[in-house]
Amino acid sequence: MKALLLRDLQLATRAGGGFGLGLAFFLIVCTLVPFGVGAGGDVLSRIAPGIMWVGALLACLLSLDRVFALDREDGSLDLLATAPVPLEGVVLAKAAAHWITTGLPLVVAAPVFGLLLHLPAPALPWLVLSLALGTPALSMLGAFGAALTVGVRRGGLLLSLLVLPLYIPTLIFGAEVVRMGAAGQAPTTPLALLSGITLAVVAAIPFAAAAALRVNLR
Amino acid sequence: MSLWEYANPVKFMRLSGAVLPWVSAAAAVTLVAGLAWGFSTPPDYRQGATVRIMFLHVPAAMMAINAWMMMLVASLVWIIRRHHVSALAARAAAPVGAVMTVIALVTGAIWGQPTWGTWWEWDPRLTSFLVLFLFYLGYIALWSAIEDADSAADLTSVMCLVGSVFAILSRYAALFWNQGLHQGASLSVQAGERMAGTYKYPLYLCMLAFFLLFIALVLARTRTEIRRRRAAALIAREARS
Numbered sequence: 001m002k003a004l005l006l007r008d009l010q011l012a013t014r015a016g017g018g019f020g021l022g023l024a025f026f027l028i029v030c031t032l033v034p035f036g037v038g039a040g041g042d043v044l045s046r047i048a049p050g051i052m053w054v055g056a057l058l059a060c061l062l063s064l065d066r067v068f069a070l071d072r073e074d075g076s077l078d079l080l081a082t083a084p085v086p087l088e089g090v091v092l093a094k095a096a097a098h099w100i101t102t103g104l105p106l107v108v109a110a111p112v113f114g115l116l117l118h119l120p121a122p123a124l125p126w127l128v129l130s131l132a133l134g135t136p137a138l139s140m141l142g143a144f145g146a147a148l149t150v151g152v153r154r155g156g157l158l159l160s161l162l163v164l165p166l167y168i169p170t171l172i173f174g175a176e177v178v179r180m181g182a183a184g185q186a187p188t189t190p191l192a193l194l195s196g197i198t199l200a201v202v203a204a205i206p207f208a209a210a211a212a213l214r215v216n217l218r
Numbered sequence: 219m220s221l222w223e224y225a226n227p228v229k230f231m232r233l234s235g236a237v238l239p240w241v242s243a244a245a246a247v248t249l250v251a252g253l254a255w256g257f258s259t260p261p262d263y264r265q266g267a268t269v270r271i272m273f274l275h276v277p278a279a280m281m282a283i284n285a286w287m288m289m290l291v292a293s294l295v296w297i298i299r300r301h302h303v304s305a306l307a308a309r310a311a312a313p314v315g316a317v318m319t320v321i322a323l324v325t326g327a328i329w330g331q332p333t334w335g336t337w338w339e340w341d342p343r344l345t346s347f348l349v350l351f352l353f354y355l356g357y358i359a360l361w362s363a364i365e366d367a368d369s370a371a372d373l374t375s376v377m378c379l380v381g382s383v384f385a386i387l388s389r390y391a392a393l394f395w396n397q398g399l400h401q402g403a404s405l406s407v408q409a410g411e412r413m414a415g416t417y418k419y420p421l422y423l424c425m426l427a428f429f430l431l432f433i434a435l436v437l438a439r440t441r442t443e444i445r446r447r448r449a450a451a452l453i454a455r456e457a458r459s
């Protein structure tokens with residue numbers, strides 16, 4: 001699993017691997033929104049939590065179709081399926097690699113983008129914390145969607161149709177954490193629910209994703 | 219004699235062929251009678267004539283959820299016992315459920331306009347129905363995207379299981395996110411009745427009608443799917459010989 005994780009990370013950081021594309025996409029979203037809604041400070045700071053979370057969601061979605069598709073094309077997915085590591089472990093490693101290449105940069109860069117959108121200063125630590133707790137669930141659910149659609153040619157649109165509804169609970173609680181943080185309250189309840197979702201997803205979804213992969217490799 | 223015998227397509231076709239005309243006729247009669255009775259009820263003292271939208275709205279909303287539940291059970295049966303009829307029934311139910319969801323949303327909007335003064339509100343119930351509709355769309359799209367029938371049945375079943383969990387999760391997450399405008403349930407087993415008999419009995423009849431309608435549609439669509447399978451098998455056999 002570790003070797004698989006390192007391999008995926010290396011592939012992502014090499015030329016053409018798409019590392020940082022998600023981050024750039026996030027930056028573009030954060031740049032475009034003020035053009036759309038006007039640069040007035042209070043509107044922007046009011047909607048900033050939502051924008052940040054929706055942006056993170058879309059940035060995560062962007063790189064999902066490569067999670068399994070490339071490995072299937074060159075046949076390495078068949079090798080992985082026959083490897084001693086269970087397929088559930090493969091899914092977990094793949095999702096972890098996806099999170100490290102797209103989720104983690106977002107978490108690190110989020111405070112800067114938050115400043116860009118006039119997010120109130122007390123909300124910044126909550127933004128980082130909520131993204132750090134929530135984005136693993138996004139990657140894991142995305143891996144599930146990618147496993148479902150790996151056999152479909154040009155499955156990108158279908159993938160987003162399948163995955164985005166699954167993101168709704170995470171989005172609700174994640175944005176709620178930041179919103180409550182911005183209002184100066186202690187957002188422990190949504191934070192606990194968010195972590196609960198992430199833990200449950202990481203624990204249960206690999207089995208569903210592996211089942212889908214097995215069907216697609218038949 | 220067990221229920222599983224009807225997993226055999228031949229037996230299923232025989233039984234459903236015998237039952238379908240009766241169910242369809244019963245659905246038609248109850249639907250016409252229920253709606254006629256419902257639309258001739260006196261106007262409500264506060265909501266006026268718009269209260270009659272209820273006779274479409276409530277049964278459609280009920281069936282939208284029940285259709286998904288039926289798909290969930292059928293998917294489980296397919297995963298566990300691999301009966302093809304079950305997978306085809308789940309596939310057949312999805313568009314019906316999606317249409318029920320649309321009916322509930324549209325009639326809800328038409329009802330909401332005069333009573334709440336808005337077509338749409340981000341209320342937990344409305345939001346979760348929209349989310350349910352998205353799940354239906356994803357399910358239907360996944361079915362039509364995969365060519366191999368057995369793989370499609372497997373993948374959509376897995377998607378249905380995961381989707382059910384997340385649909386329920388979204389429902390309660392939305393409740394957390396925004397307390398709503400929609401009234402609570404007026405008919406409830408535990409809390410007792412909070413609706414006058416003038417409206418209650420036509421509503422029950424309409425619910426029965428929608429239930430029968432759903433069964434008739436799903437049976438008819440499942441039969442079509444089985445026939446399509448058979449035709450495809452025949453064509454494949456022709457091509458081989």
